[in-house]
Amino acid sequence: MMSISSFYRSSVGCKVVMALTGLGLVGFLCAHLAGNLLVFKGPEAMNHYARSLRDYLPILWVLRVGLVGMFMLHIASAIRLTQLNRKARPVEYAKKKNVQSTISSRTMMLSGTVVLSFVLYHLAHLTFRWTHPEFQELGDFDVYQMLVMSFHSPYVAFFYCLSILLLMSHLHHGIVSLFQSLGLYHGGLQLVIRMAGAGLSVLLAAGFLSIPTAIFCGWIGL
Amino acid sequence: MKVRLHVWRQPSSNAPGKMVQYDAPNISPAMSFLEMLDLVNEGLVEKGEEPIAFDHDCREGICGTCSLMINGVAHGPSEATTTCQLHMRSFRDGEDIYIEPWRAQAFPVLRDLVTDRSSFDRIMQAGGFVSVNTGGVPDANAIPISKVDADSAMDAAACIGCGACVAACKNASAMLFVSAKVSHLALLPQGQVEGSMRAKAMVAQMDQEGFGACTNTKECEAVCPKEISVSSIARLNREFLKASVESR
Numbered sequence: 079m080m081s082i083s084s085f086y087r088s089s090v091g092c093k094v095v096m097a098l099t100g101l102g103l104v105g106f107l108c109a110h111l112a113g114n115l116l117v118f119k120g121p122e123a124m125n126h127y128a129r130s131l132r133d134y135l136p137i138l139w140v141l142r143v144g145l146v147g148m149f150m151l152h153i154a155s156a157i158r159l160t161q162l163n164r165k166a167r168p169v170e171y172a173k174k175k176n177v178q179s180t181i182s183s184r185t186m187m188l189s190g191t192v193v194l195s196f197v198l199y200h201l202a203h204l205t206f207r208w209t210h211p212e213f214q215e216l217g218d219f220d221v222y223q224m225l226v227m228s229f230h231s232p233y234v235a236f237f238y239c240l241s242i243l244l245l246m247s248h249l250h251h252g253i254v255s256l257f258q259s260l261g262l263y264h265g266g267l268q269l270v271i272r273m274a275g276a277g278l279s280v281l282l283a284a285g286f287l288s289i290p291t292a293i294f295c296g297w298i299g300l
Numbered sequence: 301m302k303v304r305l306h307v308w309r310q311p312s313s314n315a316p317g318k319m320v321q322y323d324a325p326n327i328s329p330a331m332s333f334l335e336m337l338d339l340v341n342e343g344l345v346e347k348g349e350e351p352i353a354f355d356h357d358c359r360e361g362i363c364g365t366c367s368l369m370i371n372g373v374a375h376g377p378s379e380a381t382t383t384c385q386l387h388m389r390s391f392r393d394g395e396d397i398y399i400e401p402w403r404a405q406a407f408p409v410l411r412d413l414v415t416d417r418s419s420f421d422r423i424m425q426a427g428g429f430v431s432v433n434t435g436g437v438p439d440a441n442a443i444p445i446s447k448v449d450a451d452s453a454m455d456a457a458a459c460i461g462c463g464a465c466v467a468a469c470k471n472a473s474a475m476l477f478v479s480a481k482v483s484h485l486a487l488l489p490q491g492q493v494e495g496s497m498r499a500k501a502m503v504a505q506m507d508q509e510g511f512g513a514c515t516n517t518k519e520c521e522a523v524c525p526k527e528i529s530v531s532s533i534a535r536l537n538r539e540f541l542k543a544s545v546e547s548r
Binding site for chain 1: 306308319368370372373398400403404405406468470471472473502503504505507510511512513514515516517518519521522523530531533534535536537538539540541543544545546
């Protein structure tokens, strides 16, 4: 058996780490969206959900540590591989045409960086409440009110929508790519994985975008 | 027809290079791309200038020696075609044609359009072989191989090692080449002896040569003159994962 360090040092092993952490993060996105969509059931449902997460504190902490770990590994691997890839072509072409690669596959670093900056803002905004000190007065579990108030700011809404669209682009390539890196993208599975990747990335984006849309249209409010 | 060429000229591996413009009048559409270059070179020699150096050998599309990035596409605009099998009828009269060498850290330019692709040879030496006992010649077809496996192995074995996959990849990754070689041998019973070490050894050598990592953009598949599919990269990843958990 290969040691973990030599596995990670190999470009193929590093891609496997990217794929597995990416898969985990997609799983988190699905769970996160399911929680967020409770906003359509009203303040009680959403705040009850936020409160009841704390009932399972040890499990919550395991998930949090796992999530942060996956995030860090995903980012560290991306930086490492990008450095490697840049070094592999020191002189650029005077003329280069892309024949069949998609824009989303060529801009993973860009879409990933914007999504990361959104995640950091998101934590400072709602989790640590640094950017909105007035949230401190709302009490711990008025997630519903924080969410609705936040989307009344056009800047927040714009940044959120932009990040979600880039997240969709990131997932559109990422989901299919992770199966390829794990060696599972072959034969009859190819069509299924491609459809699932495109479908899931659009569904997740549509779900996340539905919340600011509903607030903008006044379907949900304070 | 006439075309205007923009060619990368570089006197030696350490000297700086630049794009130089050449007009090529009196080109027949029936000429191959390399014949067109031969004609331009004759003109240069007559003028007492240094001819453009480029790699070529069989000119039948089977040896993998010719290369050239033509208008930003490895082996030019025709699908599943090597540069030597590309014809001037694929271009418009009066077209500007950019000709550059393969660009990769692991393929250093030796002169003009000629690159050193011996990194591929070293990857092959690391694991692209099978053990064969010496002795009498074995009976043909003595080892049963399923039609499906034989066909897939044959598809992968079509790789001529030209390096177009590396040239087209934004990361200069050699994964399509390595995966074709690994797939070809992993699918056949003769390749099982080195099975567990092959993927590991070839990937390690590939990394050591300074090729980039695969980001699954599939540009390689689009330019491969032998139409090697990226599903062989999935097979290489599987083989690598299998080898990395095996006890040997």
